[in-house]
Amino acid sequence: MIDFSLNDNDQSKLDAIKEEGLICRKYARYYDEHEQDEIPPSELPEAADFRPSPNLAARQSDDDCGPSVMAMFYTIYRCWGDYAVRLRQPKMGGLGNAALMAAGTNEQKGRWANNFLAMAITEPGCGSDPSRLSASAVLDEETDEWILNGEKIFVTGGVRADGVVLWATLDRSAGRAGIKSFLVMKGTPGFEVAKKERKLGIRGEDTATYVFTDCRIPRDQLLGGNEEVQQKGSGGFRGAMKTFNMTRPAVAAFGIGIAEAALDFTRDELEKAGVDLDYGAGLGRRSAAAEKFLRLEALHEASKLTVLRAAWLADQGQPNNMESSVCKAHAGTAVRQITQGCIDILGPLGVSRDNLLEKWMRDCRIIDIYEGTGQIQRLIIARDLFEYTREDLN
Numbered sequence: 001m002i003d004f005s006l007n008d009n010d011q012s013k014l015d016a017i018k019e020e021g022l023i024c025r026k027y028a029r030y031y032d033e034h035e036q037d038e039i040p041p042s043e044l045p046e047a048a049d050f051r052p053s054p055n056l057a058a059r060q061s062d063d064d065c066g067p068s069v070m071a072m073f074y075t076i077y078r079c080w081g082d083y084a085v086r087l088r089q090p091k092m093g094g095l096g097n098a099a100l101m102a103a104g105t106n107e108q109k110g111r112w113a114n115n116f117l118a119m120a121i122t123e124p125g126c127g128s129d130p131s132r133l134s135a136s137a138v139l140d141e142e143t144d145e146w147i148l149n150g151e152k153i154f155v156t157g158g159v160r161a162d163g164v165v166l167w168a169t170l171d172r173s174a175g176r177a178g179i180k181s182f183l184v185m186k187g188t189p190g191f192e193v194a195k196k197e198r199k200l201g202i203r204g205e206d207t208a209t210y211v212f213t214d215c216r217i218p219r220d221q222l223l224g225g226n227e228e229v230q231q232k233g234s235g236g237f238r239g240a241m242k243t244f245n246m247t248r249p250a251v252a253a254f255g256i257g258i259a260e261a262a263l264d265f266t267r268d269e270l271e272k273a274g275v276d277l278d279y280g281a282g283l284g285r286r287s288a289a290a291e292k293f294l295r296l297e298a299l300h301e302a303s304k305l306t307v308l309r310a311a312w313l314a315d316q317g318q319p320n321n322m323e324s325s326v327c328k329a330h331a332g333t334a335v336r337q338i339t340q341g342c343i344d345i346l347g348p349l350g351v352s353r354d355n356l357l358e359k360w361m362r363d364c365r366i367i368d369i370y371e372g373t374g375q376i377q378r379l380i381i382a383r384d385l386f387e388y389t390r391e392d393l394n
């Protein structure tokens with residue numbers, strides 16, 4: 001039986017994360033309004049607050065709920081504090097770190113795991129279908145180096161990152177089979193951060209364009225090691241795509257945390273206004289505001305359960321490809337409905353910059369876009385349910 005109830009130990013870990021989340025919130029508006037400003041938290045007045053809680057550091061083991069389920073709870077409550085400020089906390093890795101852990105050799109993990117690594121797949125002409133990417137990697141046999149060329153856009157954390165897991169093709173005509181990932185550190189000649197995006201939401205998290213021009217890296221910086229390049233078929237591509245079976249639930253969890261913050265704020269304001277949120281009230285006995293709020297809460301709970309189920313399957317060692325897409329697709333829509341619904345309920349309070357609700361609504365928009373749009377998740381689900389091939393349904 002699936003059971004997501006938390007024991008006292010797990011609950012106290014989450015309480016500690018929520019405490020840290022409240023600290024993050026103090027910086028949330030600052031980073032939202034200074035999206036191009038790279039002042040690190042250490043230069044802000046309350047920088048000492050950012051030290052990781054000793055309680056938390058000491059208690060990061062033996063989770064009853066399973067490591068992946070607990071990781072989703074941690075993510076939800078870190079984002080409940082603030083999605084972007086969360087990423088500035090010590091020890092937070094980027095998407096590239098997840099790829100390194102999923103597909104790197106032990107030697108590579110030892111060398112790079114302590115760096116913040118972004119992930120660069122998307123290009124001006126390729127997003128949803130990475131098999132069409134054109135960034136190239138050519139092996140120079142004489143120097144034993146890869147020569148990388150190409151442009152990557154919308155790289156999350158790309159300005160702040162120490163390095164990147166870059167997807168490039170050895171042979172465009174081979175499609176997916178030609179795609180490999182490479183570890184490229186900042187400071188490597190030919191690797192340029194060309195642009196910082198200005199965005200609607202998650203403005204505290206930078207997003208960059210990278211340009212690679214005859215960028216040379218040692219041969220052993222191919223993710224998965226040199227034998228990876230010998231592989232026939234699409235092993236390398238599939239290996240890298242597996243990264244997303246765990247990061248899609250994490251992206252959904254980002255949104256669930258933000259939406260939970262919006263609901264908590266709205267509940268407090270409704271209670272202050274004397275609105276009765278009586279869950280047991282019979283039909284027709286609730287105010288319109290209470291009725292709407294309870295529906296949003298139910299939507300949130302349903303979405304959260306899909307995330308926990310995908311993570312639970314991972315903890316059981318069971319495939320979770322479809323469930324990862326289900327939770328990402330569901331959350332992508334639900335968190336938008338929830339944050340907008342909270343603004344519907346609160347009106348001016350919801351749009352005022354004195355509160356974070358309008359920011360949470362903007363921050364949630366990305367959940368249905370990156371790491372596979374909602375449409376792409378629905379394609380994956382349909383293929384899985386009806387056993388369609390990629391050729392049958394694309």
Ligand SMILES: Cc1cc2nc3c(=O)[nH]c(=O)nc-3n(C[C@H](O)[C@H](O)[C@H](O)COP(=O)(O)OP(=O)(O)OC[C@H]3O[C@@H](n4cnc5c(N)ncnc54)[C@H](O)[C@@H]3O)c2cc1C
Pocket residue numbers: 095118119120121122125126127128129153154155156157199207366369370371372373374375376379394
């Ligand atoms: C803030 C932000 C951060 C990002 N971070 C990263 C990052 O760190 N690394 C990275 O590599 N990328 C990143 N991305 C890029 C993101 O993953 C892509 O934007 C996304 O995958 C969609 O690709 P695209 O923009 O090229 O859209 P397209 O693929 O051109 O799609 C456009 C529209 O068509 C729809 N569509 C496409 N194909 C189909 C289909 N077969 N059936 C039905 N509908 C379809 C899509 O759902 C979408 O609505 C980021 C994007 C943003 C906005």
